[in-house]
Amino acid sequence: MKLYTSLERDPFFHLAVEEWLLRESGETVFFLYQNRPSVVLGRFQNPWLECDLAWMKAQNVDLVRRPSGGGTVWHDEGNVNFCWVGPLVGFHKDKALQVVQERLKALDVNVVINARHDLVVPQSDGSTRKVSGSAYKQTKDRALHHGTLLINGDLTKLNRALASPHKLTETRSIASVRSVVMNLYTLTPKSWIDSWGSAEVLKPEARFKPAPWSDWQWVMGETPLFKWSFTIEGETIHLSAHKGLILELDWSTRGLKFERLEKRLESATFYELSGGTINQQVWQNALGV
Secondary structure (H helix, E strand, O other), X not given: OEEEEEOOOOHHHHHHHHHHHHHHHOOOEEEEEOXXXXXXXXXXXXXXXXXXXXXXXXXXXXXXXXXXXXXXXXXXXXXOEEEEEEEOOOOOOOHHHXXXXXXXXXXXXXOEEXXXXXXXXXXXXXXXXXXXXXXXXEOOOEEEEEEOOEOOOOHHHHHHHOOOOOOOOEEOOOXXXXXXXXXXXXXXXXXXXHOOOOOEEEOOOOOOOOHHHHOHHHHOOOOOOEEEEEEEOOEEEEEEEEOOEEEEEEEHHHOEEEEEEEEEOOHHHHHHHHOOOOOHHHHHHHHOO
């Protein structure tokens, strides 16, 4: 089985590599990599519901949407991601996890695969703490399984980034299932990657195409339909959005009602509205109406 690593920290580059491995390489591989601080959404999730976009913008944290399902996760350089790609025949959801589990055991780190296909560490009180979550994607004859491994990730930033200030009245997105997490402090990212042995280092080149993965149309524009009601200075506004576009806005006390508006719902505007600091003129300017 081929082993790849990367010295890059660009999450969009790494999505491009994974897509190439799945659709073009024809190989059975493990790919290990680290990203700069990023929040990574599942394919059918809502960024406004899953994370604090305003805080992320202030902290220069990337928002990423992957093509696989599952929940939202935090990436930083204290987290080593793994990706297994191979034939669909014989694939099962614990196939790659069992390899990771055995390699951790060889380093005297004992983890358990739970019913949700997470890697967890049993605690003395009978509970468990999560160190790895997984997601999957398939083609007609190939399978991809990628996951996280928290080694010395910034758990304070993880919890802050994944704390959305918003409550939506209706959403068709798939919500994350939150778990208590921990780091595997007996390891370092380098020692973990080195323990796998010799690997080919992948670098940016023409066969990897990161641009589509960072495009607004993919990251925000794939958000499922949702509705939201909020209050500004005692006045209630109703909004619906789909694929990142505001479809309807009803602010009846100000005589503002729009249908088929199709205006991009930018994260800063959404945050300002929810914070109750925006006025009618600012909102109209933001909408271009």
